[in-house]
Amino acid sequence: MSRSRRPDDAPGVPARRAALRLMDAVLNRGEPLDQAAPPALRPVERADDRALAMAIAQESLRWMQDLDALIDGATRQPLPPDAKARNVLRLMLAQALRLELPGHAIVATGLPLLAGGPRRLAHGVFSAVTKARPALPASPTLPAPVLQRWQAAWPDRIDAIAAGIGAPPPLDLTLRDPDATGEWTARLGGTSLMPGHVRLPRGIAVETLDGFADGAWWVxxxxxxxxxxxxxxxxxxxxxxxxxxxxxxxxxxxxxxxxxxxxxxxxxxxxxxxxxxxxxxxxxxxxxxxxxxxxxxxxxxxxxxxxxxxxxxxxxxxxxxxxxxxxxxxxxxxxxxxxxxxxxxxxxxxxxxxxxxxxxxxxxxxxxxxxxxxxxxxxxxxxxxxxxxxxxxxxxxxxxxxxxxxxxxxxxxxxxxxxxx
The missing domain is CATH 3.40.50.150 (Vaccinia Virus protein VP39)
Structure with a gap:
């Protein structure tokens, strides 16, 4: 048996189980995501599945206030904030609304996380929300303590800050030789915002890029x-x-x-x-x-x-x-x-x-x-x-x-x- 699988784990479930562990570490134990990641992802064998688990957890956390609003709108009795079913639904809805994964795959890999729990409730809430074809707001809703602090500090910038949080950032590189900015911008197919800098789309495997092994730049x-x-x-x-x-x-x-x-x-x-x-x-x-x-x-x-x-x-x-x-x-x-x-x-x-x-x-x-x-x-x-x-x-x-x-x-x-x- 693969070390990443439980006896009832179908393909794709270990990555979602890892994402659930990440959510629990952040929300219930107060751990930084980077600190929680190594033990949470260790049972997941494939690099692309580990990346998927991180993406699901990150998007669930980024849009959590808005995902919770959808969940609460589809339940007669609100789920407790720390309920496992709520976390699973956050993960499922983030996959549907942010990562745009197929609904049948989300259900097949999400409900097994609630073994012995309210699978029928989770399935019903997920189906009710997705059938309504909801749209998330243009910018994530900030958690109340953060919103209160930042509205007081940056009243003229708060909307722009929220909008800037809505998606993961691109990949920035700092060049060893700023005089070679034009050369590396062209070689890597990126853009530059100042000498010594190149910006690339996110999601690129850094180790595969030209110049990595030669020490021409760092992230x-x-x-x-x-x-x-x-x-x-x-x-x-x-x-x-x-x-x-x-x-x-x-x-x-x-x-x-x-x-x-x-x-x-x-x-x-x-x-x-x-x-x-x-x-x-x-x-x-x-x-x-x-x-x-x-x-x-x-x-x-x-x-x-x-x-x-x-x-x-x-x-x-x-x-x-x-x-x-x-x-x-x-x-x-x-x-x-x-x-x-x-x-x-x-x-x-x-x-x-x-x-x-x-x-x-x-x-x-x-x-x-x-x-x-x-x-x-x-x-x-x-x-x-x-x-x-x-x-x-x-x-x-x-x-x-x-x-x-x-x-x-x-x-x-x-x-x-x-x-x-």
Missing amino acids: QDLAASLPARLLGQGNGRRALDLCAAPGGKTMQLLAAGWQVTALDKSARRLDRLAQNLARMDFEAEVVAADCLTWEADRTFDAILLDAPCSATGTCRRHPDVLHRHPALAELAELQAAMLERAARWLSPGGRLVYATCSLEPVEGEDQARRFDALAPVAVTPEDLPQGVVPTAEGWLRTDPGMLGAAGGLDGFFATRWTAPA
Whole structure:
């Protein structure tokens, strides 16, 4: 018997069972989807089935409020929020309305997940909803706590942000050699939004692309690439990348000519950084340490602090963050402590960039307003892709609704300061 099959599992059921495990991990145990994925997907043998399980779970989480409205409209007595039958129906409706899979296949692979449970109820609800030929709204309905925070923070952007979350993002590549942007854009058949960047449609197997084995580029959302760009060319000077793993920003700094010390306290994540450096044939000083207790034996001409945060800015690629409850006050306290410590290691005339992949002002704008140990250096339009402009304060702020016609951006905040010469 295949290790991915239970005795009553028909083809396709293991992938749906894995998707159900992913939903349970996110909604009932509060785990990030990426953390839950390895154990949840391990019993599924085929790579395409593992990808399908992830897609089903992601679309169920992305559109969960709207799927629940359809479910509740087809039941006389509402199902409890944590009921297994509700999760199974979310998965089934996401396949029908988002992935456009055949109804008979959805029923055949979904109802076995309710062995010993209310299969007849689930079948009846699914049939009633799909027979009505419902249309999901143009943009996902945000969970109430998220909507409340973001309406208060971004009243003029909330509709665009919701629209930007509605589909998984395209594939962004950061090039080792920005001067070769035209060449790689043509070779890969993509588009470029600024030098050193190529954007491709989602769903491409990265390892099969031209240039992967040669280390010509790495995968990195365009917004995530902007903070390191704010430090400019290194010309052999020393840079410190704090919270560096898995290494995208470290590689940017190395490609820009910096000598890099890459620090992170997670040994597991540093293993990924080491693998990425090896593929790109890059060398950096790698330090496993907590920056709140680590003592530098030198100062640095540039420091990049991409601080731990709620990661709510990554919601279009990680919709599970919409359903977590971040401890924003605790995160903000940690970020402020890291920022003050990083400033101590800056050489005279050096630059410090602070960034978070968050849409929460307490993790971005509020930190910049409070920090006064260094002199601010305004972000300029020349630092950014066309169509993205600095804030009035000279900060960088992106959100999923920006550059929507070109495929959108993750949500990021970044700002920079300089030490007295």
